[in-house]
Amino acid sequence: MSMLETLVIAGASHAGLQLAASARELGFDGRIVMIGDEAHLPYQRPPLSKGLLIGGTDPGGIALKSQSFFDDSRIELISGRRVAQLDAAARLATLDDGRKLHGDWFALCTGARARRPVLPGADLQGVLTLRSLDDAMRLDAMARGAVRACVIGGGFIGLEVAAALVSRGLEVTLVESCMRPLERAMTPEVADSVVAAHRARGVRLLLQRKVKALHGRSGALDSVGMVEIEGGERIECDLVVVGIGAIPNAELAVAAGLRTERGVITDRLGRTSAPHVLAAGDCAAFPNPFAPDPTAPVLLESIQIANDMARAAATNLVGRPVPYGAVPWFWSDQHDLKLQMAGLMAPSDARAIRGDPSSGRFSVFGLRQGRIAWVHSVNRPADHVIGRRLIAAGVEAAADALASMDLDLKTLLATAPATTTT
């Protein structure tokens, strides 16, 4: 590069920070400006619904990088601000304080926000969502004085929060509209073990129930005191946590005229429809080579996708493009369950169960066209890490062989061609 270029990153969480860090590692020597709308240094989000809520993690200890990293790497971090407008043709970003930043490259790493319920009473005090460190601190503070909590939504966030709150001694009721929690994300065997673990720890799970309204409490009508279920059941509570999914923050991209669907559409290099505009993380969708349909853009909210997409996007900056190629993986900690997922499931995939689900230690392997396509593990971390490598290598296996504990999974690795998982 004869002239130093400027990279402007909208968003300062996992994807934005990884993109900046990778750009430097690859030798991008230009200016990097990162704009984040939170007051904190970029921090890890997974502990917000896990360790932080049970007191096992110190809020000051979850920074992703120290200040010295930003100084040493010459990454200019503008905190408490957001990019309000992007003019891709003019290569100009305008911040919400009116500041204008010229960029040769832009990266949209604006993440997602928690979906708010559309319900009577949703605006009452004590109705919380969980996405940011401030959200987690607010929930932590409210939980201190609370006796009963109601969690709406049986996804990962709702389940992790329910586990954390019940371990703190609260009475917790979780309301889920589907037959099982995690119905779209996990196999029935895994979902059933999640149900059993929550019930064993005292979480009251109300499945196939819909919330009708939230009501204030007597004496403090602007604070939530009761959740009304369709059919008339009423759950008294001191706080409500809503975990009903996330909405990608794609408005900036929409206004800039970029191609969007549910999220900013990119290719496997994180390139949007506008030249020199990249996107990565929870705001972006791209065709994932491990998806059942590897050609359709898919939006997957995970740390791994955010990191690996950011790494791929950064390679554009130095003219040595390397597209995304990693096996998607994800995890969740609930009570004494460690759930680990690798690969992407399709309903039509054949399945093999390894281990006894009633023992609380098992994995479900998914086979697509005879190859290992995904594995969901409950307290079997070795299956997960080896499974990731088996999926990456496209190893063929028979369902009955996988289900047999006589098979050592590592011997399958030996049959695989050399893996390239990074």
Add this chain to the structure above:
Amino acid sequence: MPTIHYILRDGSRRSIDADSGKSVMETAIFNNVRGIDAECGGSCACATCHVYVDEAYLSRLTPADEMEAELLEGVAAERRANSRLSCQITLSVELDGLTVTIPERQA
């Protein structure tokens, strides 16, 4: 304040005055030591913070629990007798002078 030494992939050494109570992984991330990815942020879920621990210090460490031992089964680089996940090693004055070597790959 325990000092910890990281032997990087290129053979060079980074010596860091660490805080007791922090893990070997956190100390590496905070000080931008390359080669420890720790993608799960220290949840013992991903096996990308693998290190080889100086043999002389092995006996001073709390042994790997079942989860860590299983994850070590699947590390990308060669698993050795002194393999550990650095997110599971908490630093203390007793570990002053600890040397860990970063493996050739984490994923």
